Amino acid sequence: MMVITFRTVDIRYIGAMIGQIPRQDIGGDLLGPDDPPAVTIVNRDGGAPAVLLCDHASNRIPAALDQLGLDEAARSRHIAWDIGAAEVTRHLASQLDAPALFSGYSRLVVDCNRSLDDPTAMRQISDGTIVPGNRGLDANARTARAEACYWPYHMAVTETIERIATRGIVPAIISIHTCTPVIKGFERPWHIGVLSNADRRMADLLIAELLHDSALCIGDNEPYSGLDPHGYSIETHALPAGRPNVLLEIRQDLVDTQHGAQHWAVLVGAALHSVMAEPEITQVIGADVRAAS
Numbered sequence: 001m002m003v004i005t006f007r008t009v010d011i012r013y014i015g016a017m018i019g020q021i022p023r024q025d026i027g028g029d030l031l032g033p034d035d036p037p038a039v040t041i042v043n044r045d046g047g048a049p050a051v052l053l054c055d056h057a058s059n060r061i062p063a064a065l066d067q068l069g070l071d072e073a074a075r076s077r078h079i080a081w082d083i084g085a086a087e088v089t090r091h092l093a094s095q096l097d098a099p100a101l102f103s104g105y106s107r108l109v110v111d112c113n114r115s116l117d118d119p120t121a122m123r124q125i126s127d128g129t130i131v132p133g134n135r136g137l138d139a140n141a142r143t144a145r146a147e148a149c150y151w152p153y154h155m156a157v158t159e160t161i162e163r164i165a166t167r168g169i170v171p172a173i174i175s176i177h178t179c180t181p182v183i184k185g186f187e188r189p190w191h192i193g194v195l196s197n198a199d200r201r202m203a204d205l206l207i208a209e210l211l212h213d214s215a216l217c218i219g220d221n222e223p224y225s226g227l228d229p230h231g232y233s234i235e236t237h238a239l240p241a242g243r244p245n246v247l248l249e250i251r252q253d254l255v256d257t258q259h260g261a262q263h264w265a266v267l268v269g270a271a272l273h274s275v276m277a278e279p280e281i282t283q284v285i286g287a288d289v290r291a292a293s
């Protein structure tokens with residue numbers, strides 16, 4: 001399986017190439033030589049008509065940000081990343097032969113599934129934990145994070161989708177997340193949440209496939225709703241173009257071991273494979289439905 005990573009120098013090239021960011025405005029000072037890349041692409045040339053996204057794959061923090069003032073226990077919790085999501089996504093990339101993109105940094109540095117002007121993009125408090133390093137961020141600090149850790153990921157997603165589209169293929173956008181088993185004392189009963197917006201093509205087919213297993217509890221727009229306006233990746237890379245899409249929220253306690261991640265990826269991968277064989281998942285959807293979303 002081919003693995004490609006983008007470091008700052010590559011991002012400058014991509015940013016200039018697609019003209020989204022003027023070359024001279026691209027920073028990159030935030031990341032040091034020992035920091036991981038902002039985005040990793042696995043199976044870049046996979047043949048499936050799909051792109052897998054893992055917005056919350058990592059809990060890493062650039063060294064210059066001094067762990068945001070958080071101890072290791074805090075950084076290992078869901079507030080920093082989606083536990084198990086990267087492992088599930090890696091398995092799915094292999095099973096489906098689809099390219100997969102992984103964000104390289106913690107959502108506490110900058111949340112790749114938020115618009116940058118969303119107040120939760122760089123949270124000062126998350127699930128009751130204060131994030132000292134996010135207190136009083138000025139515009140320069142916010143811009144540095146966006147340029148180092150946010151735009152490189154989204155530009156790589158755009159580039160991957162456009163490369164598939166040049167082959168005359170409409171890629172389905174599949175976003176993989178995990179959620180906590182309990183929130184504010186409520187035990188979430190769902191093994192997997194299937195989130196959708198007005199375009200329910202993939203969600204309806206996937207829910208039907210997964211429910212062939214009567215032991216599964218599947219959430220339909222639970223524990224969150226795909227109609228919630230706070231997301232960014234599906235809203236940016238799928239909806240405007242009418243691409244088939246779905247966002248999965250898998251309960252993290254099911255996939256926090258290698259064995260668990262593989263087990264659930266096999267199950268989800270088989271269902272996604274069937275869904276993507278349906279003719280309606282090879283086309284963009286009409287503007288009337290897009291407008292409703």
Ligand SMILES: [Zn+2]
Binds near residue numbers: 056
């Ligand atoms: Zn997530």
